[in-house]
Amino acid sequence: MNRLQACPAAAARCSKCAVRRLAICAALEESDLGEMDEIMTHKHLDAGQVLLLEGDYAAYVANVLKGALKVFKSLPDGRTQLLRILLPGDFLGATSRDHYGYSAVALTDTELCLLPHRPLVSVFQAHPELEESVRAHIEDELAEAQEQVLSIGRKTALERVAGFLLARRQHALRVGNSVDPLKLPLTRSEIGEYLGLTTETVSRCMTRLKTKGVISLAPGHAEIVTFNDVERLSDLASAGVPA
Amino acid sequence: MNRLQACPAAAARCSKCAVRRLAICAALEESDLGEMDEIMTHKHLDAGQVLLLEGDYAAYVANVLKGALKVFKSLPDGRTQLLRILLPGDFLGATSRDHYGYSAVALTDTELCLLPHRPLVSVFQAHPELEESVRAHIEDELAEAQEQVLSIGRKTALERVAGFLLARRQHALRVGNSVDPLKLPLTRSEIGEYLGLTTETVSRCMTRLKTKGVISLAPGHAEIVTFNDVERLSDLASAGVPA
């Protein structure tokens, strides 16, 4: 928990940041980055390590620099529901709630940029564009959650899986990752936890999509997906606003 | 669509507002209310009238003054999923998205306070506490959506219905409405659309709760619920953060 360690090259960290153009700081001019640098700390998590638990005091917001985390809620009996997958550039945290409403655990080795709540809110005063950016990220998160409600509440298993694949594809396009073979950041069982399904159902849906020829799965590497017919996949996902 | 009509008693409307202490404006001092009054317009909707549709240009945010609305998303084939029920004091809208991600329709005769996007954002500059309040409302909305994802993704029908009743009860307590007999703002089929269930399943769950003696339903008035054993209902809802 080396949260407040000094870093010799402090003023330079933010301007060299891997997610400079994706994270909330993208709203800031180069010249104002120093203010973030001052309050920011880096944190490393190994795969499986817990970042925060539901109910924890919400002292920090975080930006993902490298790796991946899952954000989830659990019921007392252990049933768990994934809410988000965090990848580089993604934002985590609440700025006006006392406690986190979810838990977050690293899926792989992960690097984070932690911003303590109070100092961050102070920066808002001088830089409304940063606050605007945080608000935009939260609104994106809300839109994602609402899309997930629609998906889990009203779509069939196949539609959900198809939609999930398309969403991963869109994300990869947006951040410039490989899309031709796409690497899924989640196991089948995690995909199930995200979509409100079981491992087996996810696996069966993947097989069905493969059988239909819409996607291909690298033999022996279930996490590598190739899209053969995005339009067809999109139809199968029942995506889109009604006419 | 008398959106921009002048109102003779303009400066007084906000200070007399029925939801003065609930809505985003609660963050403002009495003396600053005039700034809201200036940009605000009232709007009336009859039951069933559409306020906005998914994909509409997001020109306004709104506060509910009176009545009730449902917020929902639909699939092209008509399946629809309720996302929220808006009651007096509730906030609707996005401040940094171009288009609404959902539709909103009045459930009953409804009075709204509309705030056009751009002018509102201008008020933020002079009154960061207002922006903070908007952010807090959006974060509450996000927490609600994430709770809904957990509920729909992982809970049984009975748990969802029990949780729904408790949430309505909590809301009534918070805003000071009657709780002893509680009046539900939704029909069985709307409750189903909110919980990812069918009318029949909601009805059966209600009956089961009644049979268990946990609630009572006013004969001939299915929307009037009495809570006989809140603790038991809470157990049945599998609520709460894991130990």
Add this chain to the structure above:
DNA sequence: CGTCTCATTGAGCTATATCAACATCCGTGG
């Protein structure tokens, strides 16, 4: 009083969960 909407209840159906077997990959240690 019809007629409409809403709620309830029953009977059967089906999508998905559950339980179980097996395959594959990967790392570890002999």
Add this chain to the structure above:
DNA sequence: CCACGGATGTTGATATAGCTCAATGAGACG
């Protein structure tokens, strides 16, 4: 290099929660 064990994924057989379809009743409203 190979044998082993533990994840992870796939597939099959069966169970079941919740859906669909259908009938009926009870208020509300003209």
